[in-house]
Amino acid sequence: MKQSALNPVQSTRSGGWFHYLANPGRFQRVARPTLPWLAAFSVVLTITGIVWGYWFAPADWQQGDAARIMYVHVPAAWVAMAGYAALAFCSLLSLVWRHPLADIAAEEIGPVGAGFTAVCLVSGSLWGKPMWGAYWVWDARLTSVLILFFLYLGHIALIRAFDNKAHGYRAAAILALAGAVNLPIIVFSVQWWNTLHQGNTISLTGPSKIYITMLYPLLIASLGFYLSFITMVVARMSAAISERKTTALLRAAAEQTP
Amino acid sequence: MLTPKRRRLYLVLTCLVCLGGAVALSLAAFSSSLTYFLSPRQVAAKAPPVGQSFRLGGIVQVGTVATSVANGTPTTHFAVTDGRAAVEVIYSGVLPDLFREGQGIVAIGSMRPGGVFVADEVLAKHGADYMPKDVEQELKASGKWDPRFGPPPDASAWNDMKVKDNGT
Numbered sequence: 001m002k003q004s005a006l007n008p009v010q011s012t013r014s015g016g017w018f019h020y021l022a023n024p025g026r027f028q029r030v031a032r033p034t035l036p037w038l039a040a041f042s043v044v045l046t047i048t049g050i051v052w053g054y055w056f057a058p059a060d061w062q063q064g065d066a067a068r069i070m071y072v073h074v075p076a077a078w079v080a081m082a083g084y085a086a087l088a089f090c091s092l093l094s095l096v097w098r099h100p101l102a103d104i105a106a107e108e109i110g111p112v113g114a115g116f117t118a119v120c121l122v123s124g125s126l127w128g129k130p131m132w133g134a135y136w137v138w139d140a141r142l143t144s145v146l147i148l149f150f151l152y153l154g155h156i157a158l159i160r161a162f163d164n165k166a167h168g169y170r171a172a173a174i175l176a177l178a179g180a181v182n183l184p185i186i187v188f189s190v191q192w193w194n195t196l197h198q199g200n201t202i203s204l205t206g207p208s209k210i211y212i213t214m215l216y217p218l219l220i221a222s223l224g225f226y227l228s229f230i231t232m233v234v235a236r237m238s239a240a241i242s243e244r245k246t247t248a249l250l251r252a253a254a255e256q257t258p
Numbered sequence: 259m260l261t262p263k264r265r266r267l268y269l270v271l272t273c274l275v276c277l278g279g280a281v282a283l284s285l286a287a288f289s290s291s292l293t294y295f296l297s298p299r300q301v302a303a304k305a306p307p308v309g310q311s312f313r314l315g316g317i318v319q320v321g322t323v324a325t326s327v328a329n330g331t332p333t334t335h336f337a338v339t340d341g342r343a344a345v346e347v348i349y350s351g352v353l354p355d356l357f358r359e360g361q362g363i364v365a366i367g368s369m370r371p372g373g374v375f376v377a378d379e380v381l382a383k384h385g386a387d388y389m390p391k392d393v394e395q396e397l398k399a400s401g402k403w404d405p406r407f408g409p410p411p412d413a414s415a416w417n418d419m420k421v422k423d424n425g426t
Binding site for chain 2: 130192211
């Protein structure tokens with residue numbers, strides 16, 4: 001009975017591809033061979049971006065070498081936010097469509113996303129001291145990212161807080177979705193309010209305010225960070241599915257022995 | 259008749275819209291306290307009472323910086339402006355490296371009688387423009403940009419400019 005929960009019967013109702021992806025067994029068959037490639041690309045891109053940024057890209061006109069912290073800080077911040085968006089999306093899938101894989105993904109995104117948020121906060125703090133003159137200020141951008149970090153921590157704790165896993169998934173999904181209102185606040189904080197944090201350098205709609213040989217390593221490092229995030233989450237999900245399968249098999253075996 | 263999935267979807271979306279609206283209204287209501295600093299214009303319109311600590315932010319006005327050293331501590335007089343109003347600031351202590359004419363700064367302190375702002379701490383707020391020193395020099399030499407008077411021209415004008423030295 002436990003095992004059938006891992007391979008739910010496909011529904012013939014709308015959203016067939018959701019159900020196709022939601023099958024943990026199928027996920028394992030796709031994830032296992034893909035993981036080494038994902039890992040290799042993330043390591044190569046991250047190292048390329050950071051080495052280029054730290055040793056070959058030009059220093060900034062006003063901040064000098066201190067601006068090189070951006071090759072870690074900015075990708076970490078982007079991934080922290082994208083990770084939370086993914087967490088909120090999984091929570092929606094979990095609450096509305098009850099996809100078992102979405103619950104597993106939500107459980108495994110939490111710690112990885114919190115890690116990237118911590119990298120963003122620490123690197124930003126180390127950047128703030130030499131440039132602004134303070135490790136930390138309570139402006140809207142810094143505070144909203146700190147709230148993002150606490151939302152991740154709350155989600156990590158809540159999803160593991162119940163003996164009945166389904167209750168934890170439900171409660172944590174509600175927390176993750178409610179916390180998603182923080183994402184636009186982080187993005188627009190530097191436009192809506194006066195902040196000590198700088199405004200946006202890179203814009204999707206207008207021209208970016210960064211020299212081209214500083215932009216390239218930044219984008220490559222970001223791609224590396226995104227792929228690292230995906231690699232870590234997929235590896236954790238794959239391990240979690242294997243663990244569940246093992247537990248279910250052991251329990252079944254224990255039930256059979258008289 | 260709604261399927262259970264549809265019903266849950268609409269329920270979740272309704273909750274999110276309500277929550278989003280509530281948060282947006284609260285943020286709009288508390289907007290003034292979410293702002294990290296007051297601009298000189300806001301101070302000119304309604305200055306906080308003398309002695310009450312607040313943060314003043316703006317651009318260091320060109321031609322107003324004067325530093326004197328007494329007992330080994332530098333004291334700097336300068337004016338902070340937002341283009342419409344200016345507030346005179348006095349600060350005793352070492353300024354951040356990025357402090358210069360035309361730079362954005364945030365000063366933490368309070369007003370004294372006579373409309374002078376005495377700062378206990380000065381933080382530098384750097385702009386969002388990243389370019390090599392060579393490009394800055396060339397823009398300055400060609401008269402296209404003076405960092406003392408606002409942000410650089412559109413990035414498309416300089417982000418493929420050739421530089422002699424790609425390192426530090």
